[in-house]
Amino acid sequence: MWRPWGNKKMPLRTHDTSSPFSCSSFKDIQHLCTQDSSASSKRNANVFHRVRIVNSLLRSWGPARTGKITDSVSDPSISIPGAEKRVVVYFTSLQVVRSTFEDCKTVRSILHGFRVSIDERDLSMDSRFLNELRGILGQRNLTLPRVFIGGRYMGGAEEIKQLHEIGELKKIVERLPAAEPGTCVVCGGYRFLLCNECNGSRKLYTQKSGFKTCTACNENGLIRCPSCSCAHP
Numbered sequence: 001m002w003r004p005w006g007n008k009k010m011p012l013r014t015h016d017t018s019s020p021f022s023c024s025s026f027k028d029i030q031h032l033c034t035q036d037s038s039a040s041s042k043r044n045a046n047v048f049h050r051v052r053i054v055n056s057l058l059r060s061w062g063p064a065r066t067g068k069i070t071d072s073v074s075d076p077s078i079s080i081p082g083a084e085k086r087v088v089v090y091f092t093s094l095q096v097v098r099s100t101f102e103d104c105k106t107v108r109s110i111l112h113g114f115r116v117s118i119d120e121r122d123l124s125m126d127s128r129f130l131n132e133l134r135g136i137l138g139q140r141n142l143t144l145p146r147v148f149i150g151g152r153y154m155g156g157a158e159e160i161k162q163l164h165e166i167g168e169l170k171k172i173v174e175r176l177p178a179a180e181p182g183t184c185v186v187c188g189g190y191r192f193l194l195c196n197e198c199n200g201s202r203k204l205y206t207q208k209s210g211f212k213t214c215t216a217c218n219e220n221g222l223i224r225c226p227s228c229s230c231a232h233p
Contacts, residue, residue: 078136078137078152078153079148079151079152079153080136080148080151081151082151083119083148083150083151084150084151085117085150085176085177086116086117086118086119086150086176087111087116087117087118087119087147087148087149087150087173087176088118088119088121088147088148088149088151089107089108089111089118089119089120089121089145089146089147089148090121090123090129090133090144090145090146090147091104091107091108091120091121091122091123091144091145091146092104092122092123092124092144092145093122093124093125094124100143100144103144103145103156103157104144104145104157106157106161107145107147107157107160107161108120108145110160110161110164110169111147111160111173114170114173114174115178115179116173116176116177116178116179117176117177117178117179117180118179120191121133122191123144125191125192125218125220125222126192126218126220126222126224127218127219128218130142133146136153137153143156144156145157145160147159147160149172149173149176150172150175150176154172184225184227184228185227186225186226186227186228187225187227187228190225191224191225191228192220192222192223192224192225193222193223193224193225194221194222194223195214195216195217195221195222195223196216196223197214197216197217198214198216198217198221199221200217200220200221200222201214201221202214202217202219202221
């Protein structure tokens with residue numbers, strides 16, 4: 001039998017807000033969400049504000065960095081006499097060291113884009129260029145390429161690429177006269193010819209002493225083109 005439903009009011013159970021398992025009302029949840037979203041937006045605002053500050057600082061430091069690169073690379077005490085009107089590049093055409101070959105190729109490509117007179121000195125074609133470069137820089141262990149512009153030492157591959165990226169290299173090279181069109185009719189632009197004495201064999205024969213090494217050419221049996229040498233002493 002069911003107990004009769006009377007008029008006696010049953011006590012209502014209420015949630016104890018002090019209990020750790022108490023639930024908030026919908027209004028409280030909405031308020032908490034509003035707080036979270038506002039806090040998140042403040043955090044995002046702070047992050048974007050910091051990013052803007054960093055970007056402005058980097059932009060303000062840009063000219064300073066540019067000046068440092070130019071000042072540190074250009075050394076007036078290191079120069080090539082008689083090369084004030086052209087670019088001189090010491091490089092190698094050998095692919096023995098891949099990174100060195102790529103650096104030489106990149107730097108030569110950059111410099112050829114300005115269409116100025118370039119004196120390219122390939123150390124793999126004539127080892128005397130190496131001794132010449134060591135004497136200029138006063139160093140034994142050298143990395144290639146090495147670039148001189150207007151007779152002044154500018155640095156290696158990294159320095160030239162950085163100067164090119166910031167636009168300073170163009171300003172420096174534009175001071176030089178433009179290169180004359182055409183290639184050398186004597187060597188075809190290779191800058192070297194076969195030795196007239198040994199025909200590139202590096203061996204000479206005489207009846208008195210037999211075979212001997214030719215001293216008129218380099219280790220490859222080549223001599224520098226006289227026409228190019230006159231144009232680029």
